[in-house]
Amino acid sequence: MAGTNRKPHAIMLPYPYQGHINPFVHLAIKLASRGFTITFVLTQSVHHQISRARNAAAAGHNADIFAKARHSGLDIRCTTVPDGFPLSFDRSLNHDQFVEGLIHVFSAHVDDLVGNLINSAAESESPPTCFIADTFYVWGSAIASKYNLVHVSFWTEPALVLTLYYHLDLLRRNGHFASPANRRDTIDYIPGVRAIEPADLMSYLQSPDIWTVVHRVIYRAFEDVKKADIIICNTIQELEPETISALHSQQPTFAIGPVFASGFAKSTVTVTTSLWSESDCTQWLQRKGKGSVLYVSFGSYAHTSKNDIVEIAHGLAASGASFIWVVRPDIVSSDETDFLPPGFEERVRDRGLVVPWCSQIAVISHPAIGGFLTHGGWNSILESIWCSVPLICFPLVTDQFTNRKLVVDDWEIGINLCDKGSITRQEVAEKIGCLMNGEKLDGLRERIRAVRQKLEGALSRDGSSERNFNDFVEKMEVRSRKKLGMITANGH
Structure with a gap:
């Protein structure tokens, strides 16, 4: 027939x-x-x-x-x-x-x-x-x-x-x-x-x-x-x-x-499938030690305030950590593109790389990446688990608050960026230090590796x-x- x-x-x-x-x-x-x-x-x-x-x-x-x-x-x-x-x-x-x-x-x-x-x-x-x-x-x-x-x-x-x-x-x-x-x-x-x-x-x-x-x-x-x-x-x-x-x-x-x-x-x-041209961060990462770099990205969709961006910038500068920060041109809004503190990139140029967009998979799978400061989008969480990269969660909108619960409370593979009502540069620097070098780091890495094994098992x-x-x-x-x-x- x-x-x-x-x-x-x-x-x-x-x-x-x-x-x-x-x-x-x-x-x-x-x-x-x-x-x-x-x-x-x-x-x-x-x-x-x-x-x-x-x-x-x-x-x-x-x-x-x-x-x-x-x-x-x-x-x-x-x-x-x-x-x-x-x-x-x-x-x-x-x-x-x-x-x-x-x-x-x-x-x-x-x-x-x-x-x-x-x-x-x-x-x-x-x-x-x-x-x-x-x-x-x-x-x-x-x-x-x-x-x-x-x-x-x-x-x-x-x-x-x-x-x-x-x-x-x-x-x-x-x-x-x-x-x-x-x-x-x-x-x-x-x-x-x-x-x-x-x-x-x-x-x-x-x-x-x-x-x-x-x-x-x-x-x-x-x-x-x-x-x-x-x-x-x-x-x-x-x-x-x-x-x-x-x-x-x-x-x-x-x-x-x-x-x-x-x-x-x-x-x-x-x-x-990227909607934006991607910066290649590979050569920059190659010069960094294993697990020494914090990746910072708030995804492709969510917006935040200029004040939050300024506090995060100052916190990154004060933390002393090496970092790659993806700063979408419209992260605050399409109308406002001048939101980083004056002189910020010059101040951190020896240990910080600011890019408008990059291949997230290529970056977080690199051995130099030791942590991820994220908005908590679901793709970002799954990719971080797969690469055994612990998280700092800064939810902005929609499912990200519920995803944070799974990461921080249920699976214990990440920490909160902001425990109070508003974000401060002091807390940003403190939480980055906690994730990258603190006492909790070994436990976070051990638990995220265990969750990764579950993902691997599910795909077997x-x-x-x-x-x-x-x-x-x-x-x-x-x-x-x-x-x-x-x-x-x-x-x-």
């Missing part, structure tokens, strides 16, 4: 931020390695940023991020779709307007793309049968349902964060969220969560204003995820066993992480993440065959 030997074909749609794109790209490679056809969808803006960054690094560089993957035999096609805004529109400066567009406008462009992909599938090709969309899209189930696709919701953060959002109704009912005076006592009624303090909830669940555009995304997205056929999480069973189990009892949920870059996952396929041939990935693939393949059978029976 025509079509019975067709491969499963997944459309993959990451949220248009660096921290979401990276795990999506590596999942695409992993699925393609298992025989899937992948249509990977980037917004035109993201594709433009990646292309510009690659061309800055090497003039004339191929802008197709999956060219090497296809050359190695993987069937990954990359396509673009408009997000509803012109390329010149500053999505960082106009964050709320941009997110409104993702809710109300972007879905129409995605709908049009999916429809065209299905209608234009040649008889000899595999039509799309799966839609793997970021959990934060509020309309994933509607598009999957319209085109009769298997809907996979890909959650790129820890399962703890997913389950807290998943059970917003319980937090509301018990007065810990959306209450005139939110309760401040311990939360001990969320399925799969032993206990959590309100101060460790995601920033949006601590905010008094609960009707921002991001809150509206959260409300809709975490109702929509309950309609997904399958949920996959970039975490591992051994780190969050009770949480994953509780989610799985609600609907099929698979911990398939860490979904890593090729250098970590022992793959021969490399994909460059018989590990939990490999088993879960196989189960997830099998479930998708079964459902895809059913879809293909229906398509063939209908003569399409």
